[in-house]
Amino acid sequence: MDFYFGLAQIIGVHTLLGLSAYIVLLTGQVSLxxxxxxxxxxYVAGMLTxxxxxxxxxxxxxxxxxxxxxxxxxxxxxxRVKGLMLVIATLAFGEAVRLFFFxxxxxxxxxxxxxxxxxxxxxxxxxxxxxxxxxxxxxxxxIWGFVILAMALLWWFDRSRYGAVLRAVGEDELAAQSVGIxxxxxxxxxxxxxxxxAGLGGGIYAHYTTHIEHASFGILLATFALAYPILGGLExxxxxxxxxxxxxxxxxxxxxxxxxxxxxxxxxxxxLAMNVRPKGFLDAPALLWIGRIxxxxxxxx
Amino acid sequence: xxxFLQSASDGILFGATYALIxxxxxxxxxxxxxxxxxxxxxxxxxxxxxxxxxxxxxGAPAFAVFFxxxxxxxxxxxxxxxxxxxxxxxxxxxxALMATVGMLLLIDxxxxxxxxxxxxxxxxxxxxxxxxxxxxxxxxxxxxxxxxSMVCMAGLLALLYKTRLGLATRAVSQQAVAAQLCGxxxxxxxxxxxxxxxxxxxxxxxxxGASVGTLSPLLTTPLTIKGLIVTVxxxxxxxxxxxxxxxxxxxxxxxxxxxxxxxxxxxxxxxLLFVFLVFRPGGLFAPKGGRD
Amino acid sequence: xxxxxxxxxxxxxGGVRAVDGLDLAVEAGQIFGLIGPNGSGxxxxxxxxxxxxxxxxxxxxxxxxDFGALPTHLRLGRGVARSFQNIRLFGQLxxxxxxxxxxxxxxxxxxxxxxxxxxxGQGDVREEISQLLEFSGLAHKQDELAANLAFGExxxxxxxxxxxxxxxxxxxDEPAAGMNNEEIGLLRDRILKMRAQGITVLLVEHVMELVMxxxxxxxVLNFGQKIAEGTPSEIQADAAVRKAYLGGETA
Numbered sequence: 122m123d124f125y126f127g128l129a130q131i132i133g134v135h136t137l138l139g140l141s142a143y144i145v146l147l148t149g150q151v152s153l154x155x156x157x158x159x160x161x162x163x164y165v166a167g168m169l170t171x172x173x174x175x176x177x178x179x180x181x182x183x184x185x186x187x188x189x190x191x192x193x194x195x196x197x198x199x200x201r202v203k204g205l206m207l208v209i210a211t212l213a214f215g216e217a218v219r220l221f222f223f224x225x226x227x228x229x230x231x232x233x234x235x236x237x238x239x240x241x242x243x244x245x246x247x248x249x250x251x252x253x254x255x256x257x258x259x260x261x262x263x264i265w266g267f268v269i270l271a272m273a274l275l276w277w278f279d280r281s282r283y284g285a286v287l288r289a290v291g292e293d294e295l296a297a298q299s300v301g302i303x304x305x306x307x308x309x310x311x312x313x314x315x316x317x318x319a320g321l322g323g324g325i326y327a328h329y330t331t332h333i334e335h336a337s338f339g340i341l342l343a344t345f346a347l348a349y350p351i352l353g354g355l356e357x358x359x360x361x362x363x364x365x366x367x368x369x370x371x372x373x374x375x376x377x378x379x380x381x382x383x384x385x386x387x388x389x390x391x392x393l394a395m396n397v398r399p400k401g402f403l404d405a406p407a408l409l410w411i412g413r414i415x416x417x418x419x420x421x422x
Numbered sequence: 423x424x425x426f427l428q429s430a431s432d433g434i435l436f437g438a439t440y441a442l443i444x445x446x447x448x449x450x451x452x453x454x455x456x457x458x459x460x461x462x463x464x465x466x467x468x469x470x471x472x473x474x475x476x477x478x479x480x481g482a483p484a485f486a487v488f489f490x491x492x493x494x495x496x497x498x499x500x501x502x503x504x505x506x507x508x509x510x511x512x513x514x515x516x517x518a519l520m521a522t523v524g525m526l527l528l529i530d531x532x533x534x535x536x537x538x539x540x541x542x543x544x545x546x547x548x549x550x551x552x553x554x555x556x557x558x559x560x561x562x563x564x565x566x567x568x569x570x571s572m573v574c575m576a577g578l579l580a581l582l583y584k585t586r587l588g589l590a591t592r593a594v595s596q597q598a599v600a601a602q603l604c605g606x607x608x609x610x611x612x613x614x615x616x617x618x619x620x621x622x623x624x625x626x627x628x629x630x631g632a633s634v635g636t637l638s639p640l641l642t643t644p645l646t647i648k649g650l651i652v653t654v655x656x657x658x659x660x661x662x663x664x665x666x667x668x669x670x671x672x673x674x675x676x677x678x679x680x681x682x683x684x685x686x687x688x689x690x691x692x693x694l695l696f697v698f699l700v701f702r703p704g705g706l707f708a709p710k711g712g713r714d
Numbered sequence: 715x716x717x718x719x720x721x722x723x724x725x726x727x728g729g730v731r732a733v734d735g736l737d738l739a740v741e742a743g744q745i746f747g748l749i750g751p752n753g754s755g756x757x758x759x760x761x762x763x764x765x766x767x768x769x770x771x772x773x774x775x776x777x778x779x780d781f782g783a784l785p786t787h788l789r790l791g792r793g794v795a796r797s798f799q800n801i802r803l804f805g806q807l808x809x810x811x812x813x814x815x816x817x818x819x820x821x822x823x824x825x826x827x828x829x830x831x832x833x834x835g836q837g838d839v840r841e842e843i844s845q846l847l848e849f850s851g852l853a854h855k856q857d858e859l860a861a862n863l864a865f866g867e868x869x870x871x872x873x874x875x876x877x878x879x880x881x882x883x884x885x886x887d888e889p890a891a892g893m894n895n896e897e898i899g900l901l902r903d904r905i906l907k908m909r910a911q912g913i914t915v916l917l918v919e920h921v922m923e924l925v926m927x928x929x930x931x932x933x934v935l936n937f938g939q940k941i942a943e944g945t946p947s948e949i950q951a952d953a954a955v956r957k958a959y960l961g962g963e964t965a
Contacts, residue, residue: 151519198696202703205457205658208519209650210699216647217692224686241685281833282814289804289815296802299764301790301818301879340643344523351520381535388528392521396509399517 126257133264137322139349139361141315149291154211155346157218158188158316160338162323167247188320196312223335243334354401429680435564437672438571442626444652444664446619452659460525462646468495469627484545491628499620533639541638544631567629657705717742723772732758734938747925750935793882797872805861816878850874890921
C-alpha cells in the first residue's frame, strides 16, 4: 500500500507544480521559470524546519510567500518581453536559480552534525516527517489537502471575473488594454499566484524526499510543469490533474516494466499526444461529454 | 592579460558552434515564428549518427564523420518538422512547442539508450597543429571548427540570397499569406527550413564533438540554453546577430571559466542574458518594428 | 471647452508622416465624423487618442486634462473607449464574458470593493450586462463563444463591449465596414441612441450615407492633414474635399 501512497505523494506535488504553470498559461505567457520557484520553495522550507527548527505549516507558508515574492520580482522585468522571448527569459531564470543553488553553501552545526545545503551535494536530512512520526499515508493526505486547496482556489478564479480577465489577456493583449485591463497587473498577479503555488509545492517536495539537490530542479522539471497543463488542456484545472496522473502514474510508474525503453516511449507519447489532441486531453468537447455523463444524459439532445 | 587573450580567443573560436546553433533557432523563428526546442538535441543526434560511419568502416577519416553528421542532421531536422509541426494546426502553438520538448526527450533518450550514457570519443582534424605567437597559441582543431562553421554560414547566406528557394524562404518569413498567394508552397518552404537548419545543426554538433574530443548526451540541455541565449542576444530572427552573439557568448564564457571556474561560468552567461533582456530586449540586431 | 482636443498632433513612421500637425476639437454630446481616403491617417489618429501609438509631437487633452504619455488602460479609465476596424473580440470567451471583462470603469470600481470586483461571480452584474445585451440585440446569444458569432453580431458585440466600460467618448473605427443596408440602419439607430444617453461619438467611416446622416460635424483628412472641417452640408459642398476625396463625384 505504501507504494501507492508514495505515488499519490508524487502526483500531488507535481499537480501543484502543474497548477502553478496553468494560471500563468491562462494569460498566454509560457513560463519555464516554475521549476525555479519550486526550487526556491524547497530550499526555504527545508532550511526553516531543519536549521531554524520551525514547524511544517509556518515553514510552508513562508516558502509559499517566498516563491510568490520571487515570481513577482521576476514578473515585472520578464513580462516586458513577449511570446518566445519570455520562454527563453524564464528558461534562463530557472537555470540561474539552479546554478545559484549549485554554488550555495550554508551549513550550521546542530548536535555535532553539520546540516544545511552544500553546493553540488545538495541538502540532506530534511527529516521533519520521519522525526515527527508521520506515516506515509498521513503525509499523502497532508499533501492532497494542499492540492485540493490550490485546485479550489483556481477553480474559483475560473468562475470569477478574474478568470475571464486572465483568459481575455491570453487571447488578445491589445483588445484587453483597450477595454481598460492593466496588462502588467494581471500578468504579474498570475505569475505571483503561480509562484506561491510552486513555492508551496517545492516546500512539500523537500520534506517528502528528505534530500534535495540542484539537479532535480533543471530544465526537465520546468518542461514537466509546462507539459501538465498543456497536455491536460487549459479549459479546466482538472485537465492538469489528469495529465499528471497520465505522466507520473501511467508513463513513469506504469511503464516501469519496460526498463529503460520506458524513457524512450515517454518522449514519443508526448509527441503523439500533441499530434492527436492538440488542445489537450480535456478540451472543450471532452468536458461537454463528461458533463453530460454526470448529468445522466439529461443535456444530451 | 595573456590568460585573458588566450581564453577569449579560444572561446571565440569555439563560439562559432554556438553561432550555428543560434542561427538554427533564429531561422526557424524567422520563417515560422515557432520555437523548435528539439533543435540542439537533433544537432547532437546528428553528430552521433556521423559516428556510425566509424562503426561501419573503422578508420574512416574525420572528414567522412563530419559529412555524415551533416547529412544526418538534415534528416533529423525533417523528422522534427514532420512530428512537431506538419500535422499540428497552426492555431495551437503550445501543442507544437510541447511536441518539440517531447522530441528533445526522445532524441536524448535514444542517445542514452544506444551509448549507455557513456561519452564517446569524437575525431578531430588538425588537433596536432598549434600556431604559436610567443606565449599565445591557436589550437589547430579550434581553428578548423571556426573555419568550417564560417564556411557553412557563408553557404547559408548564399542559399538565402542567391537562390530561388532562399527568395521563397525570405518571402514566407516576411509575409506568409502574401507569399502563399504568389504561389509559394509555404509548407514546403517550412520543411526545407527545417532540413537546412538540421544540416547546419549536424555540422555544429560534429564541430562541438571535434573540439571537446568527446560527445555526450549531457551536452543537449546546456547547448539548447546557450543556443537560445545567443538567439536572444543577437535579436530573434537576425542571422548576423546570431553569428556575432555566438562568438560573443563563446568568448565571454571562456574568459569567465578562466577566472571564476566552471561551476559559476554559466551563471554569468545568464546574467549577460538578463542584462540584454532588461536594457536591450530586441537584441543586438532587433528587426525594425513596423506599424501595428 | 471641448471634450477631446488635439493640438498639432503628429505621428511619423520613419519618413512617413501618417498624421501631421492635426488639430481637432470634439464637443461633448457631438457625433463627430472623421473621414478621408485610405491611408489618410484616420486609424492612426484613433490609435494616438487611445495611446496605442506614442505622439511624435503635439498634445491630446480629454475632459480638460492632458493625456501625456498615459497608458491605454488608464485613458479608458478617464472615459475613452473604442471599437476596432478589424474586429478584436475575445473569441474563446462567451458573449456575456466579453462584456464582463470590460467592466473596468472608475464607476464600477467605486460601486464594488476590490474582492467583489475581481473575484465576484456572474450573478453580481447580471442586470447591467442584460441591458447591454438588450441594447445590442444579442440577448439570445449570451452563452455563445464570441468566435462563433456571425460577422454583424461580432460588430454589435464590439460596440456593446466598448459601452460596458461606461465611456464618455466612443471611438468607432469603421463600424459599418462589410455591413448591408439593413444593418447600417440599425447601427445608425444605435449611434443616435448613444448620443441620447450623453455619450460623445467619434465616427471614422467610409460609408458616406451613414456619416452624412448622423454626424453633427465632420473633419476630412488627406495625407495626415486636415483639409476641411464643417457640418455635413458644408463638407459636401467643399471643393477641396471633392477634389481630394470624392474625386469629383457626389457621394
